[in-house]
Amino acid sequence: MVDTANTSSPGVFVLLGFSARPSLEPVLFAVVAAFYGVSIVGNTIITLVSCMDVRLHTPMYFFLANLSFLDVTFTTSIVPQLLVNLSRLRNTISYGGCVAQFYISHWLGATECVLLAVMSYDRYMAVCRPLHYTALMHPRLCVGLAGLSWLGGLTTSLVGSTLTMLLPLCGNNHIDHFFCEMPLIMQLACVDTSPNELEMYLASFVFVVLPLGLILVSYGHIARAVLRMRSAEGRKKAFNTCSSHVAVVSLFYGSIIFMYLQPAKSGSHEQGKFVALFYTVVTPALNPLIYTLRNKDVKGALGRLALGTCSARGTQG
Structure with missing residues (x-):
């Protein structure tokens, strides 16, 4: 039985992050800052181009604009706090900030799982x-x-986040991660968290396993349709249509599956931090590069936008 009189929510949480490897923090700061800049610029450009160029007003680019906007907000909910921690200016986050972070990151992470399944249906x-x-x-x-x-x-x-927030905490305010994540907050509770864990597993099935299953079924049908095509040009066009999305899905789900299916051992938690760093920082920066480097429509739209901007400046001059 827990004495609720002695339980309270801490005013701040201490994010331990990568403090166990202090010599690595300056390097991580530079790498994370670089990827964050690429992510913000790249995804913002794709969102704006998809909205401004009428030739890209198609379902594929509508969903791509949603994904790019989602990546901007997802990384922004985590990376600025991470950069503050890595700079050693402060390794704490307020209780309200922590709550907001796991509400937003949970929301956007689940949304991306479903959105990737929707994009596979479109393909x-x-x-x-x-x-x-x-x-x-x-x-x-x-x-x-x-x-x-x-x-x-x-x-x-x-x-899920509300159920987690209602758990009574028993004074321990140290989170061994670089952002506030629901399972780690649950570990700080001093009551039985079985109902919360059940809800988390059900949500993971609905928002991770089911979308992944739909993606695999969609691409199974796509692969069968492509193999039936007699035209080499048709197969090439279908491949170009789907390859970018397959790459993005592989990066996103690959890192999640690796993180949650790794064996429980002493070094797995530290390893998990670097995997989390990959899908929260690196993957959102790679997505716009994947979609632009192999996509003639997006590159053409960028060229028309740049040309239009230069023409407008020339007219004003």
């Missing part, structure tokens, strides 16, 4: 139902699917 329709693609993937459906992704992520975050 399935483009490759397997090309003649009916425009009629089937109409703007109302696209907005509905994107809205479902955001609303679903928000709902699971409100439920």
Whole structure:
């Protein structure tokens, strides 16, 4: 039985981060700052180009703009605090800041899982139902699917994060990570957290396992359709249509699966921090590069936007 009179929420949490490797912190600061800059610039450009260029007003780029905006907000909810910690200016975060961080990161992480599944469905329709693609993937459906992704992520975050926030904490305010994550907050509780863990496992199944299953089924159908194509040009076009999304899905789910399926051992938690660093910092920076380096439409839109900007400045001059 826990004496609730002696339990209270701490005013601040101490984020231990990478303090066990102090010599590594300056290097990590430079690397994280560089990737964060690339992520913000790259994803902002893709979002703006997808909205401003009428040639990109298609379902594929509508969902891509959602993904880019999501990556900007997700990294911004975590990286600035991480940079403060790595600079050794402060390794604490307020209770309110910690709560906001795990609400937002949980929301956006769940949203990205669903959004990637929606994007795979869009690619399935483009490759397997090309003649009916425009009629089937109409703007109302696209907005509905994107809205479902955001609303679903928000709902699971409100439920899971609120249940976690209501847990009584027993004075320990040290979090052995570089950001506030729900399972780590639960470890600080001094009551039975079985109901919270059950909710977390159910949410993980609905928002991680099911979307991944839908992605695999979609690409199974796509692979079968591509193998049936007689035209080499058609197969190449289908490959170019799907390759960027496959790369993004592989990076995102690969890091999550590696993190949560690794064996429990002494060094696994430290290893988990670097995997978390990969999917919170590196992956959002790689996504815009993946979508622009192999995509003629985006590169063409960037060229037209740059040309239009130069022409406007020349006219003003």
